[in-house]
Amino acid sequence: MKKKWWHEKVAYQIYPKSFMDSNNDGIGDLRGIIGKLDYLQELGVEIVWLSPIYCSPLADQGYDISDYYNIDPRFGTMEDMDELIAEGKKRGIGIVMDLVVNHCSDEHEWFKKACEDPDGQYGKYFYIEDMKDGKVPCNWRSYFGGSVWEPLPGHPDKCYLHLFHKKQPDLNWENPQLRDEIYTMINWWLEKGLAGFRIDAIINIKKALPWRDYETDRDDGMIKPQRMLEDAVGIGEFLGEMRDRCFQVYDAFTAGEVFNEKEEDFPDFIGDNGYFSTMYDFRANNCGKSDKGWYDRTPVTPDQYRDSCFFSQKRAGDIGFYSNIIENHDEPRGVSHYIPEGDQNDVSKKMLGTLMFMLKGLPFIYQGQEIGMENTTFTSIDQIDDISTLDEYQVALNAGLTPEEALKTVAAESRDNARTPFQWNDGVNAGFTEGTPWLQVNPNYTRINLESQRNDPDSVYQYYRKLIALRKDPEYKETVVYGELIPVWEDQSNLMAFYRKSEEKTLLVIANFRREPRTIKLDTPYKKIVLNNCPKLTGTDSEITLEGYQVVILEV
Ligand code: GLC
Ligand code: CA
Numbered sequence: 001m002k003k004k005w006w007h008e009k010v011a012y013q014i015y016p017k018s019f020m021d022s023n024n025d026g027i028g029d030l031r032g033i034i035g036k037l038d039y040l041q042e043l044g045v046e047i048v049w050l051s052p053i054y055c056s057p058l059a060d061q062g063y064d065i066s067d068y069y070n071i072d073p074r075f076g077t078m079e080d081m082d083e084l085i086a087e088g089k090k091r092g093i094g095i096v097m098d099l100v101v102n103h104c105s106d107e108h109e110w111f112k113k114a115c116e117d118p119d120g121q122y123g124k125y126f127y128i129e130d131m132k133d134g135k136v137p138c139n140w141r142s143y144f145g146g147s148v149w150e151p152l153p154g155h156p157d158k159c160y161l162h163l164f165h166k167k168q169p170d171l172n173w174e175n176p177q178l179r180d181e182i183y184t185m186i187n188w189w190l191e192k193g194l195a196g197f198r199i200d201a202i203i204n205i206k207k208a209l210p211w212r213d214y215e216t217d218r219d220d221g222m223i224k225p226q227r228m229l230e231d232a233v234g235i236g237e238f239l240g241e242m243r244d245r246c247f248q249v250y251d252a253f254t255a256g257e258v259f260n261e262k263e264e265d266f267p268d269f270i271g272d273n274g275y276f277s278t279m280y281d282f283r284a285n286n287c288g289k290s291d292k293g294w295y296d297r298t299p300v301t302p303d304q305y306r307d308s309c310f311f312s313q314k315r316a317g318d319i320g321f322y323s324n325i326i327e328n329h330d331e332p333r334g335v336s337h338y339i340p341e342g343d344q345n346d347v348s349k350k351m352l353g354t355l356m357f358m359l360k361g362l363p364f365i366y367q368g369q370e371i372g373m374e375n376t377t378f379t380s381i382d383q384i385d386d387i388s389t390l391d392e393y394q395v396a397l398n399a400g401l402t403p404e405e406a407l408k409t410v411a412a413e414s415r416d417n418a419r420t421p422f423q424w425n426d427g428v429n430a431g432f433t434e435g436t437p438w439l440q441v442n443p444n445y446t447r448i449n450l451e452s453q454r455n456d457p458d459s460v461y462q463y464y465r466k467l468i469a470l471r472k473d474p475e476y477k478e479t480v481v482y483g484e485l486i487p488v489w490e491d492q493s494n495l496m497a498f499y500r501k502s503e504e505k506t507l508l509v510i511a512n513f514r515r516e517p518r519t520i521k522l523d524t525p526y527k528k529i530v531l532n533n534c535p536k537l538t539g540t541d542s543e544i545t546l547e548g549y550q551v552v553i554l555e556v
Contacts, residue, residue: 001271001272001318001319001320001321002272003482004277004321005251006047006253006277006362007321007362007481007482008471008472008477008481009045009046009047009362010044010045010046010047010362010363010365010468010471011045011046011047011048011049011096011255011323011362011363011364011365012040012043012045012047012048012049012364012365012366012367013048013049013051013198013328013329013364013365013366013367014033014048014049014050014051014367015028015051015329015366015367015418015419016028016029016030016032016033016050016051016053016062016075017051017061017062017075017419017438017439018367018419018420018421018422018432018438018439019032019033019036019367019421019422020032020033020035020036020422020424020432021421021432021433021435021437022035024433024434024435025074025433025435026433026435026436026437026438027074027075027433027438028075028421028422028432028433029074029075029076029080030053030071030075030076030077030080030081030083030084031076031080033050033084034080034083034084034087037084037087037088037091037093038091039450040091040093041091041092041093042465043370043461043464043465043468044465044468044469044472045093045365045468046092046093046094047093047094047096047195047253048088048093048094048095048096049096049097049098049198049255049364050095050096050097050098051063051098051329052065052097052098052100053071053072053075053076053081053097054066054067054068054070054071054072054100055067055070055071055072055073056072056105057105057107057167058072058074059105059165059167059168059387060144060164060165060167060168060387061329061386061419062098062100063098063100063164063168063200063201064100064103064104064105064106064107064165064167064168065100065104065105065108066104066105066107066108066109067108067109068104068185069185069188081192082192085192085193085194086193089193094194094195094196094253095194095195096194096195096196096197096198096253096255097189097194097197097198098197098198098200099186099197099198099199099200100200100201101171101182101199101200101202101205102163102164102170102171102200102201102202102204102205103162103163103164103168103169103170103171103201104168104169104171105167105168105169106153106166106167106168106169107167110122110125110126111125111126111169114126114128114152114160115152115153115154115155116154118155118158121177124172124175124177124178125171125172125175125177125178125181126160126161126169126170126171126172127160127161127169127170127172127207128152128158128159128160128161129149129158129159129160129161129211130157130158131151131156131157131158131159136149136159137149137159137211138211138212138213138214139213139214139216139221139222139223140163140214140222140223140224140225140227140228141218141220141222141223141224141225142162142163142164142165142166142225143163143164143224143225143388144164144165144387144388144391145388145391145392145394145395146166146391147222148161148162148163148225149161149162150162150166161207163201163204163225164201165387170204170207171205173206173238174209179238179241179242182242183241183242183245183246186242186246186247187245187246187249187250190246190247190249190250190252194252195252195253196247196250196252196253196254196255196277197247197252197253197254197255198254198255198256198257199254199255199256199257199276200257201257202239202256202257202258203229203235203258203259203260203261204225204229205235205238206229206232206233206234206235206238207228207232208228208229208230208231208232208233214227214228217291218291218292219398224291226259226260229260230260235265236265236268236275239268239269239275239276240268240275242275243273243274243275243276247276252277253277254275254276254277254278255276255277255278255280255323255362255364256269256270256275256276256278256279256280257279257280258276258279258280259282266315266319267319267320269320270316270319270320270321270322271319271320272320274320277321278320278321278322278323278361278362279322279323280322280323280325280328280364281309281312281316281322281323281324281325281361282325283308283309283311283312284300284304284305284308284309284326284338285325285327285331285337286308287300287304287305287308288300288304292395292399293392293395293396293399294392294395294396294409294410294413295392295395295396295399295401295405295406295409295410296399297409297413299340300337300338302338302340302493302494302496302513302514303493303494305338305496305513306490306496306513307490309355309359309496310487310490310498313359313360313361313485313487316360316361321360321361321362322359322360322361322362323361323362323363323364324356324357324359324361324362324363324364325356325364325366326338326352326353326356326366326369327366327369327418328364328366328418329366329415329418329419330415330418331415331417331418332375332412332413332414332415332417332418333368333369333373333374333375333417333418334352334366334369335348335349335352335372335373335374336374336375336412336417337375338352339352339549340515343515343548343549344372344374345549346372346458346459346460346463347533347534347547347548347549347550348549349372349460350460350463350533350551351511351512351513351533351549351550351551353369353370353460353463353464353467354467354509354511354531354533354551354553355496355509355511355551357467357468357470357471357480358480358498358500358507358509358553359485360481360482360483360484360485360500363467363468363471365464366418367422368418368422368423369464370460370461370464371423371448371449371450371453371459371460371461372448372460372461373420373422373423373442373448374442374444374448375411375412375417376416376417376420376440376442376443376444377411377442377443378407378410378411378414378416380407381393381403381406381407381410383416383440384410384414384416385416385419385438385439386414386415386416386419388415389410389413389414389415389416392409392410392413393406393407393410396409396410416439419439420439420440420441420442421433421437421439421441421442422450423441423442423444423445423448423449423450424449424450424451425449425450425451425452426445426446426449426451426452429441430442430445430449431449431451463533466531467531470530470531470553476505476507476530478502478503478504478505479500479501479502479504479505479506479507480500480507482502483500483501483502483505483506483507484499484500484501484502485498485499485500486498486499486500486501488508488523489520494512494513494514495510495511495512495513495518495520496509496510496511496513497509497510497511497520499556505555506555506556507530507553507554507555507556508522508526508553508554508555508556509551509552509553509554510544510546510551510552510554511549511550511551512546512547512548512549512550512551513549514548514549515548515549516548517545517546517547517548517550518545518546519539519543519544519545519546520543520544520545520546521542521543522541522542522543522544522554522556523556524542524556525540525541525542525556526541526542526544526554526555526556527541527554527555527556528554528555529552529553529554529555530553530554530555531552531553532550532551532552532553533549533550533551533552534547534550537550537552
């Protein structure tokens with residue numbers, strides 16, 4: 001694996017709408033982010049990805065773009081964006097934008113023109129088909145529920161494809177003219193000095209054509225779109241072209257949101273000269289998911305978490321770098337999701353952070369993770385904004401759950417859990433806004449907030465700073481960044497342990513992923529405790545006793 005400039009860094013995701021509101025309209029914005037750059041520098045992050053801030057009707061919170069060349073006025077102006085890039089650079093922080101090009105918004109010029117003239121140039125930017133005897137071309141279900149086909153406005157005899165929401169029509173990547181438009185836009189942004197892109201939902205750009213029905217997986221007669229992805233071949237032609245014509249020219253950093261890639265294609269995605277620099281490891285996040293819907297999901301056990309991480313580590317091996325996460329804007333909070341109920345405390349939060357940071361790959365923090373933000377409480381479906389949660393609520397009701405049961409299941413899984421405003425302090429609206437926040441602040445903000453943790457050396461926040469510092473420490477850097485990962489004691493339940501081995505050093509990470517203490521005999525005596533999430537470590541240099549959720553990084 002060739003070394004790359006970004007390998008040693010720590011990345012951070014900002015969800016702009018919920019990070020910091022500078023003008024008190026209740027919506028986070030670019031000036032809010034600029035005002036917090038010093039904070040991000042203090043934390044130690046050097047790559048910052050912003051979820052979309054382009055012009056958008058916000059049907060899917062900006063993942064429905066109506067103008068790729070402008071900033072949505074709710075988030076600020078192009079001047080603000082330029083300033084953010086420049087101010088980031090001054091602090092050694094590269095700004096990464098979200099590249100959403102599987103689809104745009106139905107309010108984009110291209111789509112409006114396509115509706116005016118479906119047979120014209122812009123009609124070919126989308127997938128528009130004739131209805132046959134009132135029937136749509138195939139039985140695929142969209143990711144957000146319902147058919148992927150929607151009648152084309154003004155043309156009841158035609159329909160257009162949307163793998164996501166109906167306000168997110170899919171762009172036709174088979175059309176070289178469309179691809180040219182996309183590449184021009186990407187390069188326009190890179191010229192501005194962006195460090196790169198996080199690339200949204202990208203596996204979906206290649207469709208299995210011609211349209212065909214598949215065997216249904218629910219009572220609705222439809223099939224999840226992932227089924228068609230199995231039959232879609234040739235995505236590499238598009239992705240290789242995009243790399244060559246855009247990313248490579250600028251040595252840009254790119255993080256792909258990739259699901260369902262074909263096993264044999266994996267090295268092409270993130271190997272040397274891959275389509276992307278890195279891609280997210282979602283294996284643990286996907287544990288326990290059910291085709292039937294969120295209501296049928298089973299909780300992730302510590303052993304499943306460990307096995308998922310190790311599986312991915314082995315897969316990436318020397319091929320490339322995964323980006324490691326415990327959560328993002330599409331997932332519930334990691335500490336609520338992976339730590340068994342009732343055990344969310346500073347110790348267990350630090351343990352999860354340590355595991356994520358000590359895996360091989362790029363650590364990608366999601367805003368608020370560094371202060372241990374948790375899932376919020378929803379007492380009514382009216383408090384939910386997210387379209388996918390609203391759909392899953394309906395799916396749960398259709399499956400026979402009572403409204404209370406349905407709310408409970410979707411509340412645990414809702415994307416809105418991660419989208420509540422950042423908890424800066426214990427003041428009004430957690431210091432996020434003086435206006436009315438677009439999504440209610442998590443009521444636990446008086447207990448969990450940055451201000452109270454900043455001066456507390458034992459806080460989750462200060463612990464994350466230590467994890468980041470360890471990755472940069474000249475003594476440990478080579479091992480933490482590039483050391484081989486070797487799992488140990490995989491036969492022991494609720495234990496996650498592994499070595500990180502480089503030529504100079506060997507580190508041993510041991511996490512007691514349960515409430516009860518446990519004693520462990522080491523294979524060789526340890527020389528030094530590099531990091532410990534508890535005040536002390538009991539035992540000798542060759543036999544240690546870990547408290548519940550204690551994790552240690554030992555030099556052996
Ligand atoms: C990605 C985004 C998600 C969005 C979807 C459609 O999965 O992370 O937030 O809803 O793509 O763009
Ligand atoms: Ca604002």
